[in-house]
Amino acid sequence: MNRDPSPFRTASTASTATSPTPKYANLTASTNLRYSLTRKSIYDRHLNRTKTSELSKSAFAFLFGEMVQYAQKKVYGVQDLEKKLNLHGYAVGQRFLELLLWRDGRTAKRETRILGILQFISHQLYRAIFQKQADTLEKVRENEDEYMISDNDPVVNTYISVPKEMSQLNCGAFIAGIIEAVLDGHCFPAKVTAHTAPNELWPGRTVFLIKFEPEVLEREALRVGS
Amino acid sequence: MNVSGWFEAVASCSSATTNSRSQALSLHPAASHRENLTSSSFKPPTPRPGHLPNMVVYAVLILNKAGGLIYQRDFNPGLQKLSSNDYLILAGTFHGVHAITSQISPTNETSSSGLEVLESENFVMRCFQTLTGTKFLIFAEPRQQNLDVVVRRVYELYADYVMKNPFYQIEMPIRSEGFDRHLNSYIKPHQ
Numbered sequence: 001m002n003r004d005p006s007p008f009r010t011a012s013t014a015s016t017a018t019s020p021t022p023k024y025a026n027l028t029a030s031t032n033l034r035y036s037l038t039r040k041s042i043y044d045r046h047l048n049r050t051k052t053s054e055l056s057k058s059a060f061a062f063l064f065g066e067m068v069q070y071a072q073k074k075v076y077g078v079q080d081l082e083k084k085l086n087l088h089g090y091a092v093g094q095r096f097l098e099l100l101l102w103r104d105g106r107t108a109k110r111e112t113r114i115l116g117i118l119q120f121i122s123h124q125l126y127r128a129i130f131q132k133q134a135d136t137l138e139k140v141r142e143n144e145d146e147y148m149i150s151d152n153d154p155v156v157n158t159y160i161s162v163p164k165e166m167s168q169l170n171c172g173a174f175i176a177g178i179i180e181a182v183l184d185g186h187c188f189p190a191k192v193t194a195h196t197a198p199n200e201l202w203p204g205r206t207v208f209l210i211k212f213e214p215e216v217l218e219r220e221a222l223r224v225g226s
Numbered sequence: 227m228n229v230s231g232w233f234e235a236v237a238s239c240s241s242a243t244t245n246s247r248s249q250a251l252s253l254h255p256a257a258s259h260r261e262n263l264t265s266s267s268f269k270p271p272t273p274r275p276g277h278l279p280n281m282v283v284y285a286v287l288i289l290n291k292a293g294g295l296i297y298q299r300d301f302n303p304g305l306q307k308l309s310s311n312d313y314l315i316l317a318g319t320f321h322g323v324h325a326i327t328s329q330i331s332p333t334n335e336t337s338s339s340g341l342e343v344l345e346s347e348n349f350v351m352r353c354f355q356t357l358t359g360t361k362f363l364i365f366a367e368p369r370q371q372n373l374d375v376v377v378r379r380v381y382e383l384y385a386d387y388v389m390k391n392p393f394y395q396i397e398m399p400i401r402s403e404g405f406d407r408h409l410n411s412y413i414k415p416h417q
Contacts (some may be wrong), residue, residue: 058390065392072392159390161402166393203407 051089051103052130061159067159068171078166082173082194089177096178097185100128110186114147114212114220117186121179124150129178130155140209145217147210150178170194172206179208189213244302281372283413284349284365287313290397291359293321297400301413305349305365310364324361343373352377360384376413383408 071084079140101108110119122134140146154172162169173193190212197207265366288297295317300307308316328340344351345368352373354362364377370415387405388394394402 058386061390065390068392159386159404161387161391161393161404163393163401171392203403 011131027197035212042131045174057155057158060155064156064171064174065160067174078169081169085171085173086177086180086192089174090180090181090184091177092174093178093181094185096125096129100125112190113223114216117183117188118147118149118210120186125182143211145212145214147212149208149210150197150205151175151208152205153192154204154206157206159206170196171207172208175206176208179210183210188216190216236328281365281370281376283376286409286413287317287363288366288384288400289317289361289363292397293318294397296398299406299409301410304367320353320363321361324355327332354355354378354381356381379412380409383412 002051067088068081068085071081071088075081075084111120118137122137126132126134134149135152136148136149137149138150140148151172154175157172160171162171176192176194180190183190183192190210192211193209195207195209197205199205238404245316282304284299285298285300287295290296295314298313324340328338331338339355340353342353347367349365350368350370350373352364352366354364354374354377356362362377362380364373364380366373368375384400387408388400388402389401391404394400
């Protein structure tokens with residue numbers, strides 16, 4: 001019994017013998033990834049603390065790679081997988097929009113026009129996430145309700161090579177989900193999809209196609225009239 | 227390639243690398259300042275990532291830890307073409323030879339790295355084994371310097387574009403477009 005290697009056993013006997021600290025005190029000490037030495041969790045930190053901090057691209061690539069693999073386990077086909085990645089991105093986008101507007105403080109503005117919200121996405125949102133602006137913002141000539149934001153080298157796709165049998169897939173669906181959430185959050189319901197559109201210089205160029213719901217255009221037309 | 231030709235090549239490459247490096251580091255004012263100071267003095271010619279001196283690399287082979295061939299690509303003519311089956315045999319044989327050479331070290335060191343360089347009249351082969359047992363083989367023109375730099379850069383590209391790709395199954399043959407592209411632009415930059 002004396003040589004019992006279980007840490008729980010020794011700790012609990014020690015705590016009852018010496019101090020009135022709770023039984024699982026050693027557990028919080030071992031999980032100090034979440035609780036720092038000052039016993040403050042990441043939720044106690046100021047929200048601006050991570051505003052300018054950077055993330056390791058490799059660490060992100062591995063995390064995102066695992067996300068793709070995880071999503072791949074439970075899907076049938078490419079479209080399903082893209083939808084899943086889109087949903088992951090949507091959850092991120094919802095939270096990120098909140099944070100972004102909170103950080104803007106008093107200068108935060110509510111976008112009410114299509115062009116305004118698209119510029120907000122391709123400039124502010126893109127810079128906040130990727131530290132660069134989106135490369136182009138265009139309108140689809142044939143369709144009134146479609147817009148395109150393009151990114152020459154999306155961060156999520158840097159290390160990803162899609163196999164030939166899944167050539168339709170673009171993991172930028174994750175970013176499309178973020179954009180969709182931001183549009184939804186501003187009351188511009190839309191469907192956003194990611195498409196690979198390579199050119200000579202940028203083999204990984206991705207276009208995010210934004211298709212607004214009809215009511216958005218209806219509202220926009222009313223505003224133009226007034 | 228004669229010696230003077232080699233030095234010319236090295237000189238041109240080192241000036242090119244300083245340029246590209248100061249550009250890459252231009253975000254950090256202190257670093258670029260340091261770069262300017264050192265560029266006037268003599269610098270040993272060490273190729274930087276993304277830049278290869280005038281060097282003819284014939285082929286790159288990657289072996290997994292079981293000795294299976296997972297990547298084979300010819301870049302320049304110079305090696306005999308083999309059938310895909312023969313490449314597999316070559317890889318397996320080399321794996322065995324490497325295992326033997328790592329055991330028969332004449333010194334008493336417990337761990338030997340095994341076969342690293344193989345030189346012949348017509349080519350030189352450099353082998354690099356990672357900690358996980360993956361082997362990188364580079365075949366190049368004889369009397370090439372700095373092949374270990376090349377092999378490490380290939381390892382870096384492998385770590386980036388193969389291991390970070392969620393569609394790659396470990397230990398399986400490499401079919402990664404990004405890896406192909408970056409390897410090509412590193413080994414054959416001017417063609």
